[in-house]
Amino acid sequence: MHPALSIVFFTTASGAGFALLMLLGIAAPLGLLPESSWFGFVALAIAFVLAVAGLVSSAFHLGRPERAWRAFSQWRSSWLSREGVMSVMTFIPAAIFAIGWVFFGVTGGVIGLCGFLAAICAAVTIACTGMIYASLNPIQQWHNRWVVPNYFTLGLMAAFLLLDLIIRFWVARPVGTPLLTLLAVFVAWWSKEAYWRFIDTNSAPSTVASATALGSRGPVRLLESPHTQDNYLLHEMGFRIARKHKTRLRLIARLTAFILPALLTLVALIAAGGIGLIAAMLAVVSAALGLVIERWLFFAEAKHTVTLYYGAVAV
Numbered sequence: 001m002h003p004a005l006s007i008v009f010f011t012t013a014s015g016a017g018f019a020l021l022m023l024l025g026i027a028a029p030l031g032l033l034p035e036s037s038w039f040g041f042v043a044l045a046i047a048f049v050l051a052v053a054g055l056v057s058s059a060f061h062l063g064r065p066e067r068a069w070r071a072f073s074q075w076r077s078s079w080l081s082r083e084g085v086m087s088v089m090t091f092i093p094a095a096i097f098a099i100g101w102v103f104f105g106v107t108g109g110v111i112g113l114c115g116f117l118a119a120i121c122a123a124v125t126i127a128c129t130g131m132i133y134a135s136l137n138p139i140q141q142w143h144n145r146w147v148v149p150n151y152f153t154l155g156l157m158a159a160f161l162l163l164d165l166i167i168r169f170w171v172a173r174p175v176g177t178p179l180l181t182l183l184a185v186f187v188a189w190w191s192k193e194a195y196w197r198f199i200d201t202n203s204a205p206s207t208v209a210s211a212t213a214l215g216s217r218g219p220v221r222l223l224e225s226p227h228t229q230d231n232y233l234l235h236e237m238g239f240r241i242a243r244k245h246k247t248r249l250r251l252i253a254r255l256t257a258f259i260l261p262a263l264l265t266l267v268a269l270i271a272a273g274g275i276g277l278i279a280a281m282l283a284v285v286s287a288a289l290g291l292v293i294e295r296w297l298f299f300a301e302a303k304h305t306v307t308l309y310y311g312a313v314a315v
Helices: 005-027 037-059 065-074 079-104 109-134 147-167 176-201 208-212 232-237 243-270 273-300 305-310
Strands: none
Touching (some): 005 037, 005 079, 005 147, 037 079, 037 147, 065 079, 079 109, 147 176, 147 273, 176 243, 176 273, 243 273
């Protein structure tokens, strides 16, 4: 698939934003975070900005962005529509939670309940984002059990890295947050490796024979391509990436998204003050770069069955 930058940014930014909102909605009412209204303002503002920016960027991938509102009406059958509906629903309790925390310094009671509701809605939104791709049968690299868990674990990893950075402006030497961040990084890394291993070893390639169900009648070959020049399908669904580039990019993604953030978070855990803050900041920057590369690969490695009708041998 063609890895459009708008979709790459959408899936990474919104995933991190909603995951951070989920962490704040759970941890703040339980008293696990600083009660400062300024902390709440900064953390919630970052979560809102990432979530909204990601959702807005997805509209630029549409052929007619002004008609994006119509996607909300198909929630009965479309995971894209369900994601849109759930994202809007998330902002309702999240806004009440933010007003209570930022303006009144309250994170318990009804305000805390709204935080929990926002966390649940944010989690469902992330699940819907993953299901947009996991529900597509013609793309074997997406239609598997690892896609939704990957969206959750990578989003949580980004959220914990952000939270660990933010909290250091109020807590000189946090311990619990960096430890949980390290755990989130390793879980996300394990999940991503499992996904890569699955698509490399368990995806049975489709052929013209299997796609047309004519294989039992004998050899099947393409007589003539449907078009004599490139069209929308070939541009969007016929993207190819060389094996050597895929291997190199996976290595870079491992280094920047998982190894460096883990090492920098470990430094931040041990060090205090400015060194810990700088290490946590570098961990966020490295993970952001790595997640963009990882998500670009997620789209670039996907092969749509429709390309068989344009001369592809197997997908």
